[in-house]
Structure formats: C-alpha cells, structure tokens
Amino acid sequence: MSRELGDGHRRFLQTLMAVGVTDEQEARALYQHCCDTHTMQCIPDKLDEFIEAINSRLQPMFMQIRKGMSEENGRQYYALVNMAETDITRMTSDYADNELELFRKTLDLIVSSENGKASSTDILNSTDTMTSKKLKKSETEHLLTRLVQDNWLCERRGEYTLSTRCIIEMEPYIRTMYQEQVKVCHICHNIAFQCQICENPSCGIKIHNPCVARYFKGRVEPRCPACDDFWPHEIPEVRGLRSQSKR
Amino acid sequence: MTQRKRLSNVQSSSQSKRQSNSFMTQEEDEDATFTQPSTSQVQRGLEKLTAAQVDQKTAEVVQYILVKDQKKIPVRRADLVKHVIKDYRTVYPEIIKRAMLTFEQVFGLKLVEIDSKNHMYVLVNNLDASTARPSPVERPSNPKMGLLFVILSVIFMKGGVVRENLMWNTLKKLRVDPGQRHEEFGDVRKVITDEFVRQRYLEYVRVPHTEPVEYEFRWGQRSDMEVSKAQILEFMGQLLEQDPQSWTQQYREAHSTASSSQASSSNHR
Ligand SMILES: [Zn+2]
Ligand SMILES: [Zn+2]
Numbered sequence: 193m194s195r196e197l198g199d200g201h202r203r204f205l206q207t208l209m210a211v212g213v214t215d216e217q218e219a220r221a222l223y224q225h226c227c228d229t230h231t232m233q234c235i236p237d238k239l240d241e242f243i244e245a246i247n248s249r250l251q252p253m254f255m256q257i258r259k260g261m262s263e264e265n266g267r268q269y270y271a272l273v274n275m276a277e278t279d280i281t282r283m284t285s286d287y288a289d290n291e292l293e294l295f296r297k298t299l300d301l302i303v304s305s306e307n308g309k310a311s312s313t314d315i316l317n318s319t320d321t322m323t324s325k326k327l328k329k330s331e332t333e334h335l336l337t338r339l340v341q342d343n344w345l346c347e348r349r350g351e352y353t354l355s356t357r358c359i360i361e362m363e364p365y366i367r368t369m370y371q372e373q374v375k376v377c378h379i380c381h382n383i384a385f386q387c388q389i390c391e392n393p394s395c396g397i398k399i400h401n402p403c404v405a406r407y408f409k410g411r412v413e414p415r416c417p418a419c420d421d422f423w424p425h426e427i428p429e430v431r432g433l434r435s436q437s438k439r
Numbered sequence: 440m441t442q443r444k445r446l447s448n449v450q451s452s453s454q455s456k457r458q459s460n461s462f463m464t465q466e467e468d469e470d471a472t473f474t475q476p477s478t479s480q481v482q483r484g485l486e487k488l489t490a491a492q493v494d495q496k497t498a499e500v501v502q503y504i505l506v507k508d509q510k511k512i513p514v515r516r517a518d519l520v521k522h523v524i525k526d527y528r529t530v531y532p533e534i535i536k537r538a539m540l541t542f543e544q545v546f547g548l549k550l551v552e553i554d555s556k557n558h559m560y561v562l563v564n565n566l567d568a569s570t571a572r573p574s575p576v577e578r579p580s581n582p583k584m585g586l587l588f589v590i591l592s593v594i595f596m597k598g599g600v601v602r603e604n605l606m607w608n609t610l611k612k613l614r615v616d617p618g619q620r621h622e623e624f625g626d627v628r629k630v631i632t633d634e635f636v637r638q639r640y641l642e643y644v645r646v647p648h649t650e651p652v653e654y655e656f657r658w659g660q661r662s663d664m665e666v667s668k669a670q671i672l673e674f675m676g677q678l679l680e681q682d683p684q685s686w687t688q689q690y691r692e693a694h695s696t697a698s699s700s701q702a703s704s705s706n707h708r
Contacts, residue, residue, distance in 0.1 A: 199566050202547030206564070207576055209505075209546075214576055221575040249545045253498045276502060 195245045200226040205246055208257065208272050212343055213357040216268040243270070260360035263308065263353070263386040264346070265431045266402025271360040286342065290324040291335050297322075298345070302354055303370045308385025309351040312336065354385055378418055379403040388425045395419035405430045473520050476529045484529035496527050497537040504538065504550065508562040511638040511661070516558035553639055553660040561639065563664050582623045583630060587640055587662075589613065590631065592671050594656055595689060602646070603654040606631075635659070668693035 203226045208214060214222065220239055227234030243257050250256055254276035259268055283292060297318040301310035315336065319327050327335065336352065339345040344358045359366075363383050367374055377384040378397040387398040397418045399407065405428045408414040414423035476484070485493070503523045507514045524531055535550075542548040542562065549565040552558065593609050594601050607617050615621060617628040624630050632654075635641040639661040646653045658666075669683075672693050676683040684690050 197545060199547060202545070203566055205545070206547055206566070207574060209509075211576055218576045225575050246545075252494055253501050253541065253545070255502075274502065276498070 195248050197245060197249055198232050199230040200232040201242065201246050203229060204242070205250075205257075205272075208270065213269050213271040213355075213360070215262075216270070219270050258360050260356060260363075261380065261382060261400070261402065262356040263359070263384070263400055263402070264356070266400070266405065269356045269360065271357045273361050275364075283344075287335075290322060290327055293322055293324045294319065294327055294332065294335060295339065295344070298339075298352060299354075299366070302352070302385060303366065303373050306389065308387065309353050312350045312352065315352065359383065359385070377403055379407050388423075390416045390419060390421060391424055392416065392419050392421040395421065401428050402431065404428060473517060473528070476531060478532075480529050481531075481533050484527075485533060488527075488530065493530065493534065493537070496524070496530075497534050497541065499523050500534055500538045501541050504542075504560070504562065505546075508548075511561075511640075513553060513559040513561050513637075513639055513661075516560070551664065553664070559639075561661055561664075583634075586615065586624060586627075586630070587635060588666075588671070588674070590635075590641065590656070591658060591662055591666055592675055594658055595668060595671050596675060596686070598688075599657060601656045603643075603656065606656055 223239050256273050258273045340347050343355050346353045346355050375398045377400045384398040387400045388404050390397045408427045539550045547566045548562045621627045632643045636643050639659040641659045642657040672683040
C-alpha cells in the first residue's frame with residue numbers, strides 16, 4: 193500500500209540520502225526534527241511506521257530504507273538501499289574498473305577469513321593477481337583511504353572490515369556471490385563477518401560479537417546454542433548505547 | 440560513462456583552459472539527433488507499452504538523475520536519452536513527467552532545466568527552508584563548499600563579475616594560492632575553473648578582445664537557484680563588521696523578490 197507523504201517524510205529521506213547511514217538514535221532525533229519542522233504529529237515509538245510510509249513510495253523506484261545491525265557495537269542503523277543495483281556496479285560512478293577489482297578482492301579476503309577482517313598486507317599482495325591495470329602500492333593505499341572515507345570499509349590497526357552501510361546495502365549481492373562461504377548469525381540470522389565460531393567441528397555456527405554479548409549475558413557456563421558444547425571464547429561486554437559511533 | 444573517464448576525457452581533449460567549450464559543441468551535436476515527440480506520438484507509444492514497462496523506465500530515470508545529482512553534475516537530456524531512455528524515445532515526455540512527479544512527491548526535490556539550449560537539468564530542494572531549524576543529523580561539511588561561498592561572495596560584492604587575476608589575488612590573501620597544491624582542495628585552480636564550472640556553480644569565460652587572454656568569473660545557474668544572496672550579505676557583514684544594509688545596491692538585489700524567493704525555497708543542498 194502506498195501512502196501520501198508529508199514534507200516531514202521528504203526531509204527525512206533527503207537527509208538520509210545526504211548522510212548515507214544513520215544510527216537509530218540519530219534517526220529518532222531526525223524523525224522528531226522533521227515532524228517539528230513541518231508541524232506533523234510525531235509519535236515517539238512510530239519511527240518504523242514513518243519509515244514504512246516512505247518505503248511504500250520508494251518501492252516502485254526499487255529503493256528502500258533498510259535497517260541493519262553494526263557488527264562492531266550491535267546498534268541498529270538505517271541506510272537507503274538501491275535494490276536495482278545491490279552489487280558493486282553501483283560504485284562505478286566513483287571508482288575506476290581496476291579499483292573495483294581490488295575492492296572485489298578485498299571482499300573475497302574478508303568473506304573467506306574467519307574473523308571478517310583483511311589486513312592491509314594481504315590486500316596489497318592481492319594486487320599481484322589483478323587482471324585489470326595493476327595498482328601501485330601508493331595507489332592501493334590511497335584507494336583504501338577513499339573506501340574508508342566513502343564508508344564502504346572500516347579500518348582499525350591496519351585491518352579492514354566491511355562497514356555497516358556496506359553490509360546493509362550489499363547483503364543480497366554478497367549472499368548470491370558467496371553462497372558457499374557466507375554464514376549467518378545463529379542468533380539474529382543476519383549475515384555474519386566479525387563473529388565468534390563454535391569450535392565443535394561438526395557444528396561451527398557463527399554468532400556476531402554483540403549477539404554473543406547479549407545471548408550469554410549473565411550465564412555462568414556458556415554453551416553453544418546449537419550443539420550444547422562449551423563456548424570457549426571470551427564473552428564481550430554488552431556495549432552501552434552511547435558508545436562511540438562506528439558506522 | 441563513469442565520472443573518472445569523463446574527467447580524463449576532458450583533460451585530454453584540450454590543454455587550453457576553455458576545455459568545456461570544445462566539449463559543449465560535441466554535446467550539442469548529439470542532442471540535435473533527439474526531437475521531442477508530439478502528443479499523438481506519445482499516445483500511440485504508450486498504447487504499445489504495459490504499465491509495468493513505463494514504471495520500470497521511470498524508476499531507471501529517477502535513479503540515474505539521483506546518482507548524477509549526488510555529484511552535482513547536471514544531467515544532459517542527450518545522455519539521459521542515450522543511456523537510459525533508449526528505445527522509449529517516443530514516450531520521453533510522459534516518462535519525464537512521471538519522474539518529475541516522483542521527485543516532488545517522494546523526495547521533495549524539483550527537476551529544473553538550467554540550460555534550455557543544451558537541455559541540462561539539475562535537482563533543487565523543493566522543501567520550504569525558511570522555517571527549518573538546524574538538523575540534528577548533518578552531512579559532514581564539505582570544505583570545498585566553503586571555498587565556493589567565498590568566491591560567490593567576492594563576485595556578488597564586486598557587482599556580479601570579477602576578472603581572474605583579481606580573484607586569485609583575493610584568494611591569496613586568504614592563504615589559498617591557486618598556483619600551489621592546497622592541503623584540502625588539492626589543485627585549487629582546477630577545482631574552481633573546472634569542477635565548480637561543470638557543476639554550474641560558476642561561469643568562467645574569456646573576456647572578449649583581450650591580449651593576452653583574460654578570463655572572468657560570474658555566478659553559475661546552480662548558484663542562482665541554490666545560494667541565498669541575503670545569506671552572503673549577512674556573512675560579509677559579520678566578516679567585515681559592517682551593517683549589510685550599508686551595501687545599498689547589494690542589499691536591494693539580495694532582498695528583491697525575484698532573486699531571494701528562488702534561493703530561499705531551495706536551501707543549501
Ligand atoms: Zn547476530
Ligand atoms: Zn556448536
């Protein structure tokens with residue numbers, strides 16, 4: 193069902209297009225702001241319905257505001273997703289062909305790793321097998337900086353992970369491209385990169401770090417929710433809502 | 440064509456400063472092959488298509504224009520027809536009409552023709568900005584827009600047109616040297632005379648009958664639509680600690696209905 197939109201909806205959508213991704217708290221503040229600006233009624237717990245109304249009108253354009261969890265801090269984020277091009281082709285207006293090839297290689301490294309990370313050394317080495325124009329070391333470093341700036345990758349101590357926005361926008365693509373390798377989180381059923389893995393070889397389920405924190409919170413002896421084996425990993429703390437924002 | 444390729448094209452097509460000139464001629468030729476279909480042609484064309492086909496094409500047009508707009512590149516009708524409309528030429532007016540309606544109803548944007556000769560379009564904000572308070576969620580501010588604001592201010596205060604030399608000297612005083620690589624802007628001269636010009640924020644044209652050749656700057660069409668002159672005057676007033684009303688001519692222009700109504704409805708995007 194498509195609904196009539198007000199200027200509040202339109203302002204919300206414009207802001208989301210400009211910033212690319214917002215966390216839930218920002219989205220709530222923005223919802224309030226848009227309602228106030230255009231004297232619309234703002235019902236505090238109706239953010240998802242507000243977004244649903246926008247989505248009903250975006251659907252014919254093959255676009256959608258989609259919600260996803262940050263693997264870093266477990267918080268919910270909203271991003272505007274282009275359903276017609278959920279793959280790398282949507283990046284072609286910003287990146288050259290050989291740059292996209294390296295991004296694909298980085299994606300390969302991250303998906304096939306156990307912890308959802310790729311080191312800068314491994315990424316630099318992967319330029320050796322490029323089929324398009326090979327990127328020099330300095331060009332690769334510059335490209336990685338741009339991918340972080342443009343919010344496709346995150347970097348910490350020389351290791352690269354997929355940004356929340358990248359996962360929300362490219363999940364369908366990643367699921368089709370890496371059918372064999374991709375695993376979903378046993379708790380939230382979303383695609384899982386940075387996670388803990390059950391060490392029972394006949395089980396091997398994955399759980400996101402924030403989902404681990406929430407699931408095992410307060411349990412004395414953590415056991416795998418699938419095979420009941422002992423869960424041998426360190427259980428992270430449930431992160432507070434106001435921790436630093438990592439998109 | 441990706442933006443990257445487009446850039447390298449422009450660079451290689453001409454070493455001269457007026458690179459966009461040779462570029463434009465080629466564009467016009469392409470556009471000349473497209474003629475607006477008549478109403479009856481459109482009607483007949485629509486009868487041959489399903490509603491789903493028309494919807495699909497409209498969606499493609501909307502997406503194409505949104506992507507261009509993110510980079511502030513005006514959309515040429517010729518490109519739109521060539522890359523997106525393709526076999527739907529006969530129903531072009533209907534599809535554009537629907538796309539415009541979608542921009543207004545869903546996105547709060549307005550598709551405006553900024554160049555009726557070359558048929559170039561940009562999106563401007565259609566939401567009333569006069570009542571808007573600062574948003575809690577802001578796009579990280581783009582330092583280039585600060586540079587642009589200064590340049591537009593200089594042009595406006597000098598009566599609408601400024602010679603190139605004067606512009607460079609003014610910027611040097613603000614420690615932005617077009618001859619040197621700038622930490623944030625990179626190649627300053629290129630940003631100003633190429634990027635801002637392509638985005639239609641500035642016009643950069645040769646002054647006739649000058650030897651050696653001289654160029655001058657004016658506001659581009661996008662600036663006319665998106666930048667409020669009243670805000671520029673306000674900014675100059677604060678900078679020079681002067682009452683904006685003391686610049687009589689500029690004040691009158693900034694607050695004349697024609698120029699201010701356009702910009703106030705389009706906000707800073
Ligand atoms: Zn999970
Ligand atoms: Zn297990």
